Amino acid sequence: MxxxxxxxxxxxxxxxxxxxxxxxxxxxxxxxxxxxxxxxxxxxxxxxxxxxxxxxxxxxxxxxxxxxxxxxxxxxxxxxxxxxxxxxxxxxxxxxxxxxxxxxxxxxxxxxxxxxxxxxxxxxxxxxxxxxxxxxxxxxxxxxxxxxxxxxxxAPLSAIYHGALLDSLGGGTGTAILNLGGVANVTACDGAGGLVAFDTGPANAPINDFVRSRGLGEMDRDGRLAAAGRVDTARLRQALGHPYLKQAYPKSLDRFDFGHDWAAPLSDADGAATLTAFTAAAVGRGLDLLPVRPARLIVCGGGRRNPTLLKMLGTFAEVTVETAEAVGWEGDATExxxxxxxxxxxxxxxxxxxxxxxxxxxxxxxxxxxxxx
Missing domain, CATH: 3.30.420.40 (ATPase, nucleotide binding domain)
Structure with missing residues (x-):
């Protein structure tokens, strides 16, 4: 054609x-x-x-x-x-x-x-x-x-385009694409020539809403607030009990399905850190559901500009993280x-x-x- x-x-x-x-x-x-x-x-x-x-x-x-x-x-x-x-x-x-x-x-x-x-x-x-x-x-x-x-x-509708991008890299099950917008969604190869895609959980929306609720601006720019805080592991563990995270795919979310109220008792920095850790850990739970768990994530969407989130993805999702730009794509343009x-x-x-x-x-x-x- x-x-x-x-x-x-x-x-x-x-x-x-x-x-x-x-x-x-x-x-x-x-x-x-x-x-x-x-x-x-x-x-x-x-x-x-x-x-x-x-x-x-x-x-x-x-x-x-x-x-x-x-x-x-x-x-x-x-x-x-x-x-x-x-x-x-x-x-x-x-x-x-x-x-x-x-x-x-x-x-x-x-x-x-x-x-x-x-x-x-x-x-x-x-x-x-x-x-x-x-x-x-x-x-x-x-x-x-x-x-x-x-x-x-x-949703997500990005899978077929993400599949074309993965094909351009040689395909395979070892690499998946993660989009971090208001919510997070992943696209991966299923090992049999097909694609799997679903929303893993929240991404930027609860973090941004939390920051706005504290009168600290529109977002945690560059993840600086979260980087200054400590993750409340008890609250994080409780949040990770949400049934959505265990639900079989296909599945999708609205930006308000996961809020930030559960982090309200925490300080500004600790709340941002804990919400950011939850996004990263939820991605990890999503990867666990895939037919073959990828070792590498290529990240696009606005969340890739948050180095604290990317670092936490490596820690809590146990995966190697690269931005779209590292493979020659433009992460702001992908969607x-x-x-x-x-x-x-x-x-x-x-x-x-x-x-x-x-x-x-x-x-x-x-x-x-x-x-x-």
Missing amino acids: DMHWCVGLMTGTVLDGNIDVALLRTDGEGVAEFGPYALDPYDEDTRAILPRCLSAALDWNFDGPEPAIFAVAEERITRAQSAAVARLVAEAGLAMSDIAAVGFHGQTVLHRAPVGGRPGRTRQLGDGGLMAQLLGVRVVHDFRNADMAAGGQG AQCFAYLAMRRLRNLPGSFPSTTGAAAPTLAGRIATAA
Whole structure:
């Protein structure tokens, strides 16, 4: 197949205020070229509305009419991300006519996994039709709902792209990819030519929420607060008894499924250290579930910038840790690249999710296509 330029977009549940936008040249199976990428910040008003959407989503919980704030935020998000795409394409010396499709994930405000035969539900804010009109190109959006309708978790969707990246390194079961966003998810080879993927537990979200609750900023930047603290091993041991960590995959999480309240009695530094250790140890429990436990993790996502977390991964997950950059990838762009890749797969009617990665009953197309016409 011919390789085409696609643009991918991602804004994570960690709410760092940035739009991740990346160009990728792909046929939806292989990757020919990593293009430019950007972390394009939202304006102040859009940044301010996102936490309000998350709070409203928790109150709503898929019961009754959607909160009115969703419609307001959806238009703001769509226009801001459309502008980010147009800027990146222009700066790359391309025209929109050179772009086969844009993969527009949208902003997740609530995700509920299937439980006891009850189908899961998910909501991402983003208007694919509006973006297609604004940019004049095909936009693939609403990536998760078809999977959930097929009995899947709706997450993680990164597995097929991560599999392509692992193939570029020679594949094998010894290496897995770990994404550290609001939650953590792992993709690994199953030893029989297939892929396994699932959310291992929390990543940055509880740590960031804890730091905000103490009035210490938006995040534990560079893991400095955690590095100054001591892990409360008794609390950590108790937290590791959470049933999710023993649950068989496929499985997925919402950013609020693991909170930080259990660390509330601790000091600022000790609370950050203990929450960080929990993220690392939960990854280790996840690796224990894999058919073959990898010895090496390649880490992408914002959490790879936290050296304390990376060090704790080595200690508590008992694994060798490398960042995406160490193998020639760009960790800030990986998730956005994934949705460019998924957009191309959707154009070719190739599945984006699988029974072994989300639990869907069969391989499932990921995304709906909106056109400018």
